[in-house]
Amino acid sequence: MARIKRDAKALHERLLVQRGGEPEGPQTRSFATLIKTWRRTQGFKKLKPRTQRGYDFLVGYIEDWSEATGHPDPTKLTKPDIEAFLETFDDRPTSRRLLKVVLKMVMDQAVDLGWRTDNPVERIRMGQPKSRVSIWEAADVEAYAWAAIAVGQPDMAAMILMQWEIGQRLTDAYLFQIGADFLPVEGEFRFEQSKTAEKVAIPVSDRLRAVLAHVSTPGKLYLFHDARTGRPWARLIGNRLEADDTAASKAFALVRDMALTVDGARSLKLKWLRHSCVVQLARAGCTVPEIASITGHSIASVEQILQRYLPRDSTVARNAQVKRGLIQNAG
Incomplete structure (x- = not known):
């Protein structure tokens, strides 16, 4: 009280x-x-x-x-x-x-x-908390997207695929509007990132375009909706519509439960896709400014994420050698 x-x-x-x-x-x-x-x-x-x-x-x-x-x-x-x-x-x-x-x-x-x-x-100095974030891999994305379809949440499948490609803040993504933030004909996201206020245009893959075209049905204002209620993952507070983390989390929990029925599946969180996108972009050979321009992180934040989560693995090593011109890119 x-x-x-x-x-x-x-x-x-x-x-x-x-x-x-x-x-x-x-x-x-x-x-x-x-x-x-x-x-x-x-x-x-x-x-x-x-x-x-x-x-x-x-x-x-x-x-x-x-x-x-x-x-x-x-x-x-x-x-x-x-x-x-x-x-x-x-x-x-x-x-x-x-x-x-x-x-x-x-x-x-x-x-x-x-x-x-x-x-x-x-x-006052505080030590960095131990990382509990797991980086999503391509196999995880496929398993969870399948699970979302299986439990009747196609918009969550689209959300997972979109976050894998462009890694936006979920509180922004829940409120993406068709024709304003996502342009179906161009297959491109155009919006102002909430914290940097930068206006960006991010093209996406043909696969994601097709998935988003499926969920972008006529008459819908928002891109993503909860199949159980038909409402967007948002709530009206006063006269302002804000992201509703609780509703989206409940939907994702059902998806995760289904995904974990698959052998070898990992228990992951939807919010980890944002860090995962940063890591995957770096693995693909993108520079820090290029990554920041897509995900909307600051340069310093991208560097911190990569310092903590980017594996120093064979993929990263091969990209480095390709950039030096020592070997050819197999792709």
Whole structure:
């Protein structure tokens, strides 16, 4: 109940800011003040509503910590103080990492307001979490696409094949529209990537064109739909349609259960196809900028993915020798 009240208060304050008002309450040197001023920054306002809600959820943990520790003065917090808070999430490494990101942004407000000259969160180092991502291979794609058809989810089969080829953010892919983001006649995706704001045109294979033509039936606005409900993998929040991860995850779970009935099939996640696309493009000999232009990752993100997941195998070695002109490409 306390969390619900806090979330409602945060929403109320955001609405006041959008209407030109000011949040209520004393402007003391506290986390409450920092969080209020952070929500008024252009950086926060420009975030997508989905991202804002995610940050607000994490801020709740920070507010709980502040209350439990007697509302400490953020101008006097030290690195050990913050490390002690983050250590309470050692059993949840993803939450710990995200909390550090949000806490850094909140504490940046203390610097911007002139309360302090440093941000102690910047000096906290966290080791990279152990990778649990498995890279999809061509055989996996075929098995899961077959399974999607078998359970009556042809749009999920199309989604899997599309992600294998162009590796987009799933929250963008769920909302692809026919004739706007995907042009069936040209066999090409044309859209603005959500984070880089780059406009791209990505042609796809004849096979994927045929599959997408099959699911792009007349009268459909969105490219991908759940066969059980007939609705796109999206939900209306206010007056804005956003991707619905829950509905898509349920559909994919049925597909995975069917795929695992095949001998040798691996248990995979749909979101891993994005990293897999990066790896497969690199294996094909694409440069980092070429990969980033397709998947929408930053250059740095592509390099990090390849550093962590790209096998230094015979395929990569052969591509290198072909590029040097030492051998001919068998293909």
